[in-house]
Amino acid sequence: MNYLESTLVNELREIMEDDINFLFSAYIEDCTAQLLELATSIEQQDGDKVRRIAHSLKGSSRNVGASVFSDHCEKLERNAREGMTDTWISLLKEIENCFIETKNQIQKEILLT
């Protein structure tokens, strides 16, 4: 499965030029931290926080072309808004897995590590 939209990535290459690596490294960094926060919020059943973090993850992922990951986050955001707390944990699992895959692709195609 393709976790990165190539048109968007190419546009970003154009915009960021040599700093494309920095952008994606920062992205991975931010997501990693936010995922930890997300896990805690779900544990605490803090619906508001869950919603906010999911929304933020969704946003930045869309910006870098990680659309599959972004879609998952959107689902969680919606569920959090509608208060369907019981689905959160399973959605989190999906999100975490998706992130691993996305990260791999980023590392292979962009960061070249």
Add this chain to the structure above:
Amino acid sequence: MKILIADDNRIERLILSRVLEKEGHEVIQAETGTQAIEFFFKHNPSLVFLDVLMPDLDGYEVAQAITKDESQRWVPIIFLTSLTDAHDLAKCIDCGGDDFVSKPINQIIIKAKVNAFSRISNLYETIENQKTEIQYHNDHLIQEQEAAKKIFNNIAHRGCLAADNINYHLSPMSIFNGDLLLAAETPMGSMRLMLADFTGHGLPAAIGAMPTSEIFYGMSNKGYAITDVMAEMNARLHSVLPRGVFCCVIVADIDAIDERITIWNAGSPSAYLIDLDSEEIEEVHSRHLPLGIQSPQRFKIEPQVFRFSKRHKLLAVTDGIVESENEKHEMYGEARMLEKVKLFMHRDNMCDALVDDVVDYTNDAEQGDDLSLLEVTFPHHHLKHINVDEFESHAQTGTLDSSLSLCLRGKSLGKFDPIPMLLQTLLECRELVPHRSRIFTILSELYNNAVEHGVLGLNSAIKNGSEGFTQYYQQRSDGLAALTEGFVKVEFDHRPMPDGGEIVFNFTDSGKGFNFKQMSKKSDKKFSGRGLPLLLNLCQSIEHFDEGRHIRAIYRWNVNDNDI
């Protein structure tokens, strides 16, 4: 441009700022709503990108905070939103945003919007600059107007407007609506008044007033008659004023000793000559085009002469009164004014009464303010009053030791008034300036005698009847116009004496002569108004020769005659 980005997401900030920086803009990044507000006021950006969802204050609140102060310049706000609901999007605009961009960030759209707002911002700035410039010029203009007003008042309103027998009302904005009121005393002690109304408004009208008042005061001071002053004024205005600009005038000369008023109305509303005893009102209509229209060659002035004594009043107005309108746009009108003149004629101050009535009628104090009127009663005559113009400068002694002879024959006799020239020549002798009135009187009396009773052979007894006055002056003016033969010769011989000087006047005319002895016995005014008695009073001696055709008058003056 300097652009502020407010977004809590580092990745978004990074991408957006890079897009903008590549376009050459300077970017300031804020991570929270509070920081966004702080940076806005600190750095004064020209454009703001605002993320809607931020942890502390959301985008809407930030937008409201920074647009609260309307007095500061306009800064466009573009919301960054992933919201798609129409209500949410509309809310962006409602709370002070100017546009929104949806995420993910599309650099083409961002660039296009930034350019569009940049254009609008420039336009706005241009307008602000122009507004400042206009304000500056406006202030400057007002300052200049104030200065112009002061100069105008100094030039146009010197003279004797403060005299007891004059009431007037002059619009404070007269400099800008072209109204002019002038009053001067001639060397002979006559009071000369002029109420003028220049067409047009503003500075062009005011500028026309400058040469007009110079001519008025300059020539009146030197003793020129109304006819000469008006001819000169017309010539000057004709050459100076642009087409379509002219000057409506009423000018009047009041001779207190002869008890007569000479009036000329050119284009103004009728002046009212009021007899307070009989309550009759003589309307003096305009019989001539306003000044500045006709070329000097075609200009002809025929003033009217009326009796004017303590029982008379003159009222002159500009067209402001008649044309004043009430709320229904009905004009005040001539009929109403005549009615009010009849009603107010015995008041001490008719001007005020009329102005108040107009204000009542129009229910508009401002219109009332804009009126110009003149009310004159009989003046106190003082030969003694000298209106010495400080700006005249003559060398000392000048013509102290000199003689002059001028002979005016037939065709020139009616056309040229030699008195001002003779007077000026004599007055080149500075020491004679305090004697100006007396010398003028002597010259004037002798000359008029020679012309009217000598050459023209007029009978001044005619002047007594009520019709007689007008008749006499009509005869005089007809007579002068028809003259082809005859002459008046005027000579003066000025010689210095140890304590001053002596002027010998010799006046000769081609008339039939008169009985000097008989005339000098009569002490009344019936002869030539002032008559020989006055001359005898002023001169050291008066002799007659050649059956009265030649008169010699001698005037002695003393350097110490300060208090004449």
